[in-house]
Amino acid sequence: MKLEIIATATFGLEAIVKREVETLGYKIIKSEDAKITFMGDERAIVKSNLWLRCADRVLLKMGEFNAFSFEELFQQTKALPWEQWIPEDGKFTVTGSSVKSKLHSVPDCQAIVKKAIVEKLKEVYHCDWFKETGSEYTVKITILKDRVTLTIDTSGAGLHKRGYRVEDVAAPIKETLASAMVQLSFWKEGRLLADPMCGSGTIAIEAAMIGRNIAPGLSRKFASEGWSAISEKLWKEERKKAYEAIKYDADIRIKASDINPAAVKAARKNAEEAGVDDCIEFSVVPFSKFKIEENYGIMICNPPYGERIGEKEDIHKIYRDLNLFFKKNPTWSLYLVTTDKEFERLTFNRPADRRRKLYNGRLEVCYYQYYGAKPVKA
Template identity: 70%
Template sequence: MRLELIATATFGLEAVVKREIEQLGYRILKTEDGKVTYMGDERAIVRSNLWLRSADRVLLKMAEFEAREFEELFQRTKALDWEQLVPLDGKFTVTGTSVKSRLHSVPACQKIVKKAIVEKLKEFYDVETFPETGAQYTVKATILKDRVTLTIDTSGAGLHKRGYRQADVAAPIKETLAAALVQLSFWKAGRILVDPCCGSGTIPIEAAMIGRNIAPGLNRSFACEEWELIEKDIWREEKKAAFQAIDYNAELEIYGYDINGRAVRAAMENAQEAGVDDCIVFRRQDVAKLEPTGENGIIIVNPPYGERIGEEAQIKEIYKALGGFLKDYPDWSLFMITTDKEAEERVAGRKADRRRKLYNGRLETCYYQFHGQRRTLEGR
């Protein structure tokens, strides 16, 4: 069955998500703020949930239409083939948003959409009530400037919930954002990667999973696993293929340091749960003691923000250490995400080679990229 799917994304990561979808072999229809729409089938739903590293959710798009009156919303919703997806015992809820639309009451829109779906299913199954004991179907009605988009969430819990985070520290970075930071650095197996403020280890762990080609959704469940639309054989085949795709022989050199001993212990525990503890070196260490373990390495760091944790004095010391390291080892590259709009000058005394506006939760941040001078045998 040809299906229209939407991968939602944190603002600024749309290009990363688009590239991941293309790598899975699916055709992109359009890329907009916060989402990438593409064509697929039942297997694409499974593969997308298993493999997308930087997307927030995978949605199945049911329809898109204009509605300026409640009756129009009801009739257009009821006309859709809900019975092809929702079985008699299906359990479904309706969420919604409305921006700059005549139908501005979200609760009212949710009730209308739910009523329309119920009426359609009652007619099809010839019943008055539903047991709602089966799989979960979360319908979302998004209304923007009178244009309604109806989708069903295939993921359940957000895709950042990989299943390996057993121990945590204050203000952890989301796994999806961490994976995007690694991909935007163009790091790959065979090159050194260091996170000198690793916290609970998310950036090093995501890098190791990328380096070993471990599907990020391999150790969790999804809402659509119980859907009748997707045959159980598809799940078995795709999970088997994902296990077989893991590269246990990848040569990885990844380091995670943090001054907080509790954070380091949490990172080690999480890495073990993710199955990558054998290819990451975690150690309690101050950023000021950072030293290179080789040439042409990459530092990816999410230092404390003034708005979050860490006092200004601590941040100043981290900046000083990172700036000194870049000066002493110009062949290394630094990739740093922070809310500090003066960070590039404070760290390196110059503009970054590249900047990217991203959001870490609700915080607007910038991903500063300082590219190292590539050292070659001839240039030594």
């Protein structure tokens, strides 16, 4: 069955998600703010959920149309083939949003969509009441300038929830953003990567998973796994392929450290859960005493942002230590994300070689990239 599928993305990560979808072999129809639409089939739903590292969710697009009244919304929603996906015992809820549209009452829109789907299923299944004891289906109505898009969420919990985070620390970076930071860097297998402010280890773990080609969704479940419209065989086949694709012999060398022993303990446990603890060297050490013994490494980190009163001086000390480290190690490259708009001036007193606006949750951050000296050719 030919399907339109939407991979949603945090603002700034669309290009990476688009590249990931294309790598899976699917044709992009449209790339917009916060979403990539592509063509696929039932297998594409499975593969996208298992393999997309930087997307937030994978949505099945049911339909798109203009609606200027509740009656139009009801009739056009009812006309869609909901029975192809929602069985007689299916349990479904409706969520929604509306921006710059005549139909601005989201609760009313949700109620009308729910009623329209129920009426359609009544006609198909010839019954007046549904038990809703089966698999769950989350339908979403999105209205932008009177243009309605209806989708069903195939992921369930957001794709950033990989399943390996068994221990946490304050203000962790989202797994999807950590993966993007690694993919936007020049790090690759065989090159040393360091995160001297590792927190619960997310950047290091995501890098190790990329290096070993471990599918990010391999250790979790998805909402669409219980759907009768997607064969259980597809999930088994794609999971088997994902396990076979893991590169256990990849040359992955990662150093992850933090001043906080509890954070390093959490990072170790998370790495063990992700199956990559053997290629990450963890240590408890302040950044001022962080040392390396080789050139041309990559440092990727998410330092404290200093959002609370009294933390600014600690942050500025980190900046001074960064400056000193890169003076001593000019061949190293730095990739760092922060909310601090003064980072360039306070740390190196020069602009980054490249910068990119991203979001860590709801916080707007900037991804600063400083490129080290290139290896001298023999």
